[in-house]
Amino acid sequence: MTTETHDPIHHHRAPDWLWYVGVPLVATLGWLIYGQLIPMSEWVTALFPVARDSHTGEAIAFFVYDVPKVLLLLTGIVFVTGVLRSWFSPEKTRAILAGKRQIWGYPLAALLGVLTPFCSCSSVPLFIGFVSAGIPLGVTFSFLIAGPMVGPVGLGLLYGLVGWQIATIYLVFGFSIATLSGFVMGRMGLERYLQDWVRDLNAGPTGDLPEARLTLVDRLKIGVEQVREIVGKVWIWVLIGIGIGAAIHGYVPEDMMLRIMGGEAWWSVPAAVTVGVPMYTNAAGVIPIVEALLGKGAALGTTLAFMMSVIALSLPEMIILKQVLTLRLIAIFIAVVAAGILATGYLFNFLL
Amino acid sequence: MKTVKVYGPGCKRCDATEALVKQVASDLGITVEIEKVSDPKSMAMAGVMSTPAVSVDGKMVHAGGLPEAAHLKQWLSA
Numbered sequence: 001m002t003t004e005t006h007d008p009i010h011h012h013r014a015p016d017w018l019w020y021v022g023v024p025l026v027a028t029l030g031w032l033i034y035g036q037l038i039p040m041s042e043w044v045t046a047l048f049p050v051a052r053d054s055h056t057g058e059a060i061a062f063f064v065y066d067v068p069k070v071l072l073l074l075t076g077i078v079f080v081t082g083v084l085r086s087w088f089s090p091e092k093t094r095a096i097l098a099g100k101r102q103i104w105g106y107p108l109a110a111l112l113g114v115l116t117p118f119c120s121c122s123s124v125p126l127f128i129g130f131v132s133a134g135i136p137l138g139v140t141f142s143f144l145i146a147g148p149m150v151g152p153v154g155l156g157l158l159y160g161l162v163g164w165q166i167a168t169i170y171l172v173f174g175f176s177i178a179t180l181s182g183f184v185m186g187r188m189g190l191e192r193y194l195q196d197w198v199r200d201l202n203a204g205p206t207g208d209l210p211e212a213r214l215t216l217v218d219r220l221k222i223g224v225e226q227v228r229e230i231v232g233k234v235w236i237w238v239l240i241g242i243g244i245g246a247a248i249h250g251y252v253p254e255d256m257m258l259r260i261m262g263g264e265a266w267w268s269v270p271a272a273v274t275v276g277v278p279m280y281t282n283a284a285g286v287i288p289i290v291e292a293l294l295g296k297g298a299a300l301g302t303t304l305a306f307m308m309s310v311i312a313l314s315l316p317e318m319i320i321l322k323q324v325l326t327l328r329l330i331a332i333f334i335a336v337v338a339a340g341i342l343a344t345g346y347l348f349n350f351l352l
Numbered sequence: 353m354k355t356v357k358v359y360g361p362g363c364k365r366c367d368a369t370e371a372l373v374k375q376v377a378s379d380l381g382i383t384v385e386i387e388k389v390s391d392p393k394s395m396a397m398a399g400v401m402s403t404p405a406v407s408v409d410g411k412m413v414h415a416g417g418l419p420e421a422a423h424l425k426q427w428l429s430a
Contacts, residue, residue: 089416090401117416121363122403124392129401201396229365323392 019217027076034072041065059250066242066288070157074238074284075227077156082226085117086219090126092116097143098133105139106186110178113146120148120316124323131194132201138186145337146178149312153230154283161291166300169348174308177340184336193329234284241285245292254297263299263352269345272302273338276309286310300352305345313337354382354428359389360404365418366390369404376424384428 014022033040045052045061052061093116097109118126123144130140150171159167191199214222248257261268279286290307294300318330325333356373360366370386377384389395398407402416406427413419413427 091415094401118402119363121361122401124361125359125395125403126401128392128396129399132396197393201393 016215016217019220023220030072030076034069037065037069040068055250057250059246062249062292063242063246066161066245066291067239069160070238070242070284070288071231071235073157073160074153074234075231077153078227078230079223081152082117082223083219085115086214086222088112088116090116090118090122090129093143094130094133094135097130097135097139100139103183105136106142106179106182107175109135109139109142109182110146110150110175113143113178114150114152116143116147118147120320123317123320127321127324128198128201131198136186137190137194138182138184140182141185141333142178142182145181145312146175148283148314148317149178149308150174151283151311154287154307154311157284157287158290161287162294166294169300170304170307173304173344174312177308177312177337177344181333181336181340185332188332190329190332193326193332195324195326198324234282237281237285238288241281242288245288248289248292249295252296257293257296257298261293261298261302263301263349268299268302269305269342269349272306272345273309273341276306277313277334277338278315279310280314280316281310283311299349301345301348301350304348305341308341308344309338312341353385354409355385355387356428357387357389357398357407358404359395359398359400359406361392361395362390363403366404368418369406372418372421373406373424373428376421377428380425380429382428 041061041064044064045057048057048060050056050060052058093112096112097105100108127140127144130143131137155167155171158170259265261272286307290303293303293306313334318334321330321333356377358366358370358373360369366388370388373384373386389398395403395405398405399412400415404418405415406413406419406424408427408430414423
């Protein structure tokens with residue numbers, strides 16, 4: 001055994017076997033609870049002194065059913081994603097992408113964008129690291145768009161709350177938009193619109209860190225750490241999102257929804273994007289709203305457009321990227337991605 | 353005296369990393385000079401891509417996330 005008895009930070013270090021027993025145990029427990037959510041939420045709803053089929057009763061039922069459901073799903077997804085992503089790193093991704101000059105760079109970058117762990121707060125050093133390693137700007141954009149756009153949290157919640165059909169559609173189109181937007185921007189020769197200092201930069205090589213050899217328990221710990229960090233940060237957005245979803249579910253009349261977000265009105269898709277971009281939330285917060293919108297008969301294309309623009313185009317991220325991109329380049333970035341989202345929205349409103 | 357640089361744009365984990373370096377140093381009973389680097393240009397020049405990253409006496413030892421106290425102890429006492 002190592003001598004870490006005086007280590008104040010790791011006083012709660014658990015033995016390995018506890019991890020091998022504990023993780024499956026907690027997963028099973030969560031799964032059992034997940035299966036009992038309907039009776040549990042009905043029981044809780046019945047405690048309120050309102051009629052179950054009134055507007056308020058419907059809203060309460062939606063809320064008390066969705067809160068534990070979303071939190072359970074979120075915890076599971078974040079844990080599994082955290083463990084899987086421990087095999088990837090921005091440094092490895094950069095090495096893979098730097099060797100790819102051909103057309104395959106774009107879909108590969110989009111795929112790695114989903115698998116590579118990075119938080120939006122380090123998107124600037126990551127961006128510079130990619131560009132200075134000779135990775136084309138367009139490929140870098142495919143990577144940066146795919147990360148949030150087809151993140152596992154959004155997909156997993158969509159699967160759990162709305163169904164696999166729509167989750168699959170979202171996956172295919174989100175991935176295509178990330179790939180194609182990068183490709184289009186790559187063709188536009190936008191390098192001249194980087195901030196001057198980025199263009200002139202000859203970044204040093206990444207310090208070749210000895211690759212940490214992680215045990216399975218280390219990876220499980222990373223998963224738990226991710227849960228603590230991400231669920232601890234987004235739970236408030238989840239509650240707000242479910243609150244809005246509950247209000248829509250309980251109070252918004254269906255004919256009004258059809259008028260505003262139905263497939264008939266041509267302007268509903270651009271309106272959804274316009275509303276979606278400045279909305280600052282995350283996938284976990286927006287999907288309960290999507291669930292309620294679709295339940296009330298909102299058109300699929302309009303709803304997809306809304307969801308994609310909320311998740312993929314966020315103002316705070318643009319403000320961060322302002323450090324390396326000129327306003328002009330940011331405008332092009334938004335325009336290209338928004339065009340892809342609009343096309344997706346119109347396509348589904350037209351098809352269905 | 354060792355010079356420790358903590359690279360990060362000022363996120364929560366970057367502050368936590370700095371605090372951890374301080375604590376480990378005081379546990380070891382050594383004085384270190386901690387410098388926080390949050391300017392993207394300097395980060396790029398140092399080759400930092402994932403934050404928080406840590407260097408000791410100019411040598412990169414860690415990148416991407418809160419380092420483990422046990423590891424920090426090794427790096428600081430090496």
